[in-house]
Amino acid sequence: MKKKHRRFKERKWEIVLMTPSIIGVGLFFILPFCVVIYYSMVDNPLNPSFVFLDNYSRLFQNSAFLQAAKNTAVFSAIAVPLSVILSLGMALILEQNIPLRSTFRTFFLTPLMVPTASIVLIWQVFFHYNGAINEFLLHIGAGKIDWFKSAYSQIVILILFLWKNLGYNMVLFMAGLGQIPRDYMEVADLDGATGWQKFIYIKIRYLSPTILFVAIMSLINSFKVFREVYLLTGDYPYDTLYLLQHFMNNTFRALDYQKLSAAAIIMCLVMVVIIGILFLIENHFGKDVEG
Amino acid sequence: MKNRKWMKKATAVILSAAMVASLTGCGGSGAKSDQKDIKELVYDAQVMPGMDQIKGDFNNFAVNGDTVYLYTSEWIEESAPDGEANEPQIEARTAEAEVTAETEDAATQEQTAETEDATAGEETAETEDATAGEETAETEDAAATEQTTDTEEATDDTAETTEESETEDGTLIDEEFGVEEYQYTVNQYFYSMKTDGSDFKEIFSRLDCGDSNEWMNDFRVSDSGNIYMLYSCYDMQTEKNTYIIRICDTSGNETGEIPLDDLLSGDETYFQSMQLDKDGNIYLLGDQMIYVLDASGAKLFDVKLDGWSSGMTVTNEGNIIVSVNAEDGVQVKAVDVAKKALGEAYKLDANLYNGNSLIGGAGDYTFYFNDGSSIWGYDAKSSTAKELLNWVSSNINASNMNNVLALPDGRFIATYYDYSTEDAENGIYIMTKVDPSQIKDKTVITYAGTWVDDMIKSQAVRFNKSQDQYQIVVKDYSSSDDPIKDMNADLIAGNIPDIIDLSGLNTDQYIAKGMLADLYTFMEKDPDINKEDFIDNILKVLETDGKLYHISPSFGVSALVCKTKDLGGKTSLTVKDVQQLEEKYGNGAKAFHMRSNTGVLSMFFTGNYDTYIDWTTGKCSFDSQEFIDLLEYANTYPNDDDIDWENGYESLPTGIRNNKILFADLYSMSMEEVELYSEMFQEDISFIGYPNDQGTGLAATIGTDIGIYAKSANADGAWEFVKTFLTEEYISGGKNGYMYYSGFPLRKDALENEIKKNSTTVAYTDKFGNEIQPLDSSWGYDDIEVKIKPLTDAQVQMLRDVIASVDHMYGYNDEISTIITEESGAYFSGQKSAKEVADIIQNRVSTYVNENR
Incomplete structure (x- = not known):
């Protein structure tokens, strides 16, 4: 009894001091989340009547939503692994003592600092139907390609995404690489391990938390690419560029909150599953090296 | 150690308290008008005492302290002259302050308002005795005085020489139009009085000034008591205005003048207005320049504005501010005399949409502005604006209020002119704040829209005055940057108005x-308004699934006009029919006049939504051959940029009569158009809908569109207001004799009234007491002049047939039209083929349709 009372006395202060944060998180995260769940279960925001899971089933029959979900999933499935692998490769290269190392580092980081509007402008100059790249193609005798209004559009956006995000991921990996204890590498050298073996058995193991982190960041950034797509192509782009965020943006403007909320909840559930899987993988690979 | 522990805890507590306290700042500042707030914004408008002593109509007035200075003018129409030109005559007369005179007139020809020395030989001065019993006058030495008095003119003897030609008997004929010109003379008067009507003075008058082409544009009164008057003089030969400022004291004695000939140059050709600052400097507003002179007229500097301006006024501290229509909206800036430039823009959230919006400061506020719904006071020190007076809540019809000025005691003064009714009391009104506790409680009914027409506001004022139970409060979102977004945000937040525009x-x-109520349920309960009162097929077009969710007092009809023989017995034409007609006439004949490729595409598409979009399945068919043919046909018309409206404009009547142009198109037709186009085509004409493949008829358009919120707590009160728009008297225009709205009335009886008005061959008095004359006017269209006479029976029948053929609403979808216009541009400029463009349109519009299905 005395022990419980003393523990409560200690806990009392903790609870009091945590209250503002709890209120903040409740007000700005949990409450809106509940509101979204509410909207996803009514038929419309202005004259609501409860329809339970009707919106979800209708959503799965909506070809625009399915197209958007497919595009988003495909883009993330390609962009995230590419982003992780390429940035890891770049980090490994720049870890070596090559000339102009720090210049290259700065060079790869600069795309992050360029404002989105400027990026969009440059990309339009290059990839517009009458832009620089098509002029070059005409010059060499090939035909014009409608970059933004054909199947090539996803390639353009992928290049944009990688160009913007590789630098940041690369820096994260370089920090991770820097934390690998030198002793293990030296011991591996002494034991005659090849570069590839060192990479797989030591570096990847130590980098696994970083890889998880970079993967999650890239996943989030792959959704943010909507910003550039929206500025390049507007509310209703060619169908290969029509992302989930387009669907949500447009339904918001049309006051179709029920579609928007249902789509958001589905996306949230999918994200939880994906990140859960990533955590499990990381746990398996990284358990040896974590304390 | 223990101390440190306690210090840490104390610091943590203080930080947490600060964080919690900051949460309280998260309260919304959005003003939700409730009953209490509205009562704070009510002012009472009363006519200023002393108005009955004023002659003429108001042109301008100024306020200095508690004295109001008025400038009025009187246009007297005279009968045909005897052909004699006026001799210059100036009448010098003196009078005391409280004089009202009724004498015979003296005509003046010179531009000066004051008398000059008679011995100079340029003018003759005459004094005339006051007629007994009508005037009291105090004479002073005629040669010394520079004061003139007002007189009331005789009407028959004097005549004005005008610039038009004179026939032998002296009747003046307008050279351009060949019709007899009206003869008129103008008298100008200048008064001062206190705001309570006391101390009424007539400062001077200028009689019979029509000849002189001189006009007082603006005037101000300085703190030292001098009146500065900006006169413009139009020279017919050079077609230029010259300006001069005349200064006189409050007794009317001229004390100086400042010619302004050298000031204007380049693109600046006129002065809009004039202001005086606290130091007596004179500010003149041109088109995009402000010229600053000192009190004696010496030029100090000028300031170029980065946009045009129509609002220049003075703050409560005597500094000059101007509202400039720059690229990113209207900005209000002060003129900094020391820096000889404009200062920083004041931080304003509202939209000032015109020059009338900016109101000079007085009392507590730096300046005021009118956003169409309310007058706000702006305090420059705190950069905040406070809503002070709400027009509708004060039962004031704001569209009739002009030249609003603020008085130092918090009251406002303005001129009020209501031309629409005869029993309106026009004049100068003073608006005084009403004590909120004195205001009776009424059930508030909100009427909201992204842009609320002045007609609605006037009707709200009328409704509020006519009964004690309901108070209509108008919420007009047009003053915000994104009205639709703000209105939707309010709707989602639950602030749903009772009536939605x-x-x-x-x-x-x-x-x-499900936001809107079925108006039929109200009509069923209402003894005054019935479904049967309205034109059946138009009401059907407004319905959705048999219910009426919105209504309008009037509607327009979109139509194409063509020769009846070109229809070949059909009631509608397809796109192919139109093309075949063009080929049949040959010789470069085009269906439409001065239309571009995007315009034609848009017109065809608007009539053909259902051909290409199936909303139930979500299937689109823009990649079909029909659409490609449509694109190719539209491409036979020029690009927007290639149409030269100035030099390349061809007369429509000539084009039609030469079979170069086959159709005329009307967005919203009126009754007189039947006559105009019959005359234009010179043969039997028919009105049909836009070309389409389903055989649909004409489309209805509506302007005002009103609905009642389905879950409104005051639905009955809302209906009481909405139904005032649906009465025969309102739609027919009541005592005005003319409809407020364009197009046709929705009510059957109002339509019959309109038809009778337009077809009667004898004068009659309508049921509202208006004298109706048979139609007798003319309509000039390009190079033809059509006499508009009463409609014949056949023409009336044509009109009835047109209205009966309306079977759908004019459909326009912003998103789809944007996509089509964007993509078709590539085809019209020759960069992509029609097929490629059609495929892209198919792709993008399908996404839109499926998303919204």
């Missing part, structure tokens, strides 16, 4: 969300 909104969207 759906003009410019996507009505189907709100109907689909």
Whole structure:
């Protein structure tokens, strides 16, 4: 009894001091989340009547939503692994003592600092139907390609995404690489391990938390690419560029909150599953090296 | 150690308290008008005492302290002259302050308002005795005085020489139009009085000034008591204005003048207005320049504005501010005399849409502005604006209020002119704040829209005055940057108005969300308004699934006009028919006049939504051959940029009569158009809908579009207001004799009234007491002049047939039209083929349709 009372006395202060944060998180995260769940279960925001899971089933029959979900999933499935692998490769290269190392580092980081509007402008100059790249193609005798209004559009956006995000991921990996204890590498050298073996058995193991982190960041950034797509192509782009965020943006403007909320909840559930899987993988690979 | 522990805890507590306290700042500042707030914004408008002593109509007035200075003018229409030109005559007369005179007139020809020395030989001065019993006058030495008095003119003897030609008997004929010109003379008067009507003075008058082409544009009164008057003089030969400022004291004695000949140059050709600052400097507003002179007229500097301006006024501290229409909206800036430039823009959230919006400061506020719904006071020190007077809540019809000025004691003064009714009391009104506790409680009914027409506001004022139970409060979102977004945000937040103005909104969207009430349920309970009162087929067009969710007092009809023989017995034409007609006439004949490729595409598409979009399945068919043919046909018309409206304009009547142009198109037709186009085509004409493949008829358009919120707590009160728009008297225009709205009335009886008005061959008095004369006017269209006479029976029947053929609403979808216009541009400029463009349109519009299905 005395022990419980003393523990409560200690806990009392903790609870009091945590209250503002709890209120903040409740007000700005949990409450809106509940509101979204509410909207996803009514038929419309202005004259609501409860329809339970009707919106979800209708959503799965909506070809625009399915197209958007497919595009988003495909883009993330390609962009995230590419982003992780390429940035890891770049980090490994720049870890070596090559000339102009720090210049290259700065060079790869600069795309992050360029404002989105400027990026969009440059990309339009290059990839517009009458832009620089098509002029070059005409010059060499090939035909014009409608970059933004054909199947090539996803390639353009992928290049944009990688160009913007590789630098940041690369820096994260370089920090991770820097934390690998030198002793293990030296011991591996002494034991005659090849570069590839060192990479797989030591570096990847130590980098696994970083890889998880970079993967999650890239996943989030792959959704943010909507910003550039929206500025390049507007509310209703060619169908290969029509992302989930387009669907949500447009339904918001049309006051179709029920579609928007249902789509958001589905996306949230999918994200939880994906990140859960990533955590499990990381746990398996990284358990040896974590304390 | 223990101390440190306690210090840490104390620091943590203080930080947490600060964080919690900051949460309280998260309260919304959005003003939700409730009953209490509205009562704070009520002012009472009363006519200023002393108005009955004023002659003429108001041109301008100024306020200095508690004295109001008025400038009025009187246009007297005279009968045909005897052909004699006026001799210059100036009458010098003196009078005391409280004089009212009724004498015979003296005509003046010179431009000066004051008398000059008679011995100079340029003018003759005459004094005339006051007629007994009508005037009291105090004479002073005629040669010394520079004061003139007002007189009331005789009407028959004097005549004005005008610039038009004179026939032998002296009747003046307008050279251009060959019709007899009216003869008129103008008298100008200048008064001062206190705001309570006391101390009334007539400062001077200028009689019979029509000849002189001189006009007082503006005037101000300085703190030292001098009146500065800006006169413009129009020279017919050089076609230029010259300006001069005349200064006189409050007794009317001229004390100086400042010619302004050298000031204007380049693109600046006129002065809009004039102001005086606290130091007596004179500010003149041109088109995009402000010229600053000192009190004696010496030029100090000028300031170029980065946009045009129509509002220049003075703050409560005597500094000059100006509202400039720059690229990113209207900005209000002060003129900094020391820096000889404009200062920083004041931080304002509202939209000032015109020059009348900016009101000079007085009392507590730096300046005021009118956003169409309310007058706000702006305090420059705190950069905040406070809503002070709400027009509708004060039962004031704001569209009739002009030249609002603020008085130092918090009252406002303005001129009020209501031309629409005869029993309006026009004049200068003073608006005084009403004690909120004195205001009776009424049930508030909100009327909201993204842009609320002045007609609605006037009707709200009328409704509020006519009964004690309901108070209509108008919420007009037009003063915000994104009206639709702000209105939707309020709707989602639960601030749903009782009555929604759906003009410019996507009505189907709100109907689909069950937001609007079925108006038939109100009509069934209402003894005055019935479904049968309205034109059946138009009402059907407004319905959705048999229910009426929105209504309008009037509607327009979109039509194409063509020769009846070109229809070949059909009631509608397809796109192919139109093309075949063009080929049949040959010789470069085109269906439409001065239309571009995007315009034609848009017109065809608007009539053909259902051909290409199936909303139930979500299937689109823009990649079909029909659409490609449509694109190719539209491509036979020029690009927007290639149409030269100035030099390349061809007369429509000539084109039609030569079979170069086959159709005329009307967005919203009126009754007189039957006569105009019959004359234009010179043969039997028919009105049909836009070309389409389903055989649909004409489309209805509506302007005002009103709906009632389905869950309104005051639905009955809302209906009481809405139904005032649906009465025969309102739609027919009541005592005005003319409809407020364009197009046709929705009510059957109002339509019959309109038809009778337009077809009667004898004068009559209508049921509202208006004298109706048979139609006798003319309509000039390009190079033809059509006499508009009463409609014949056949023409009336044609009109009835047109209205009966309306079978759908004019459909316009912003998103789809944007996509089509964007993509078709590549085809029209020759960069992509029609097939490629059609495929892209198919792709993008399908996404839109499926998303919204």
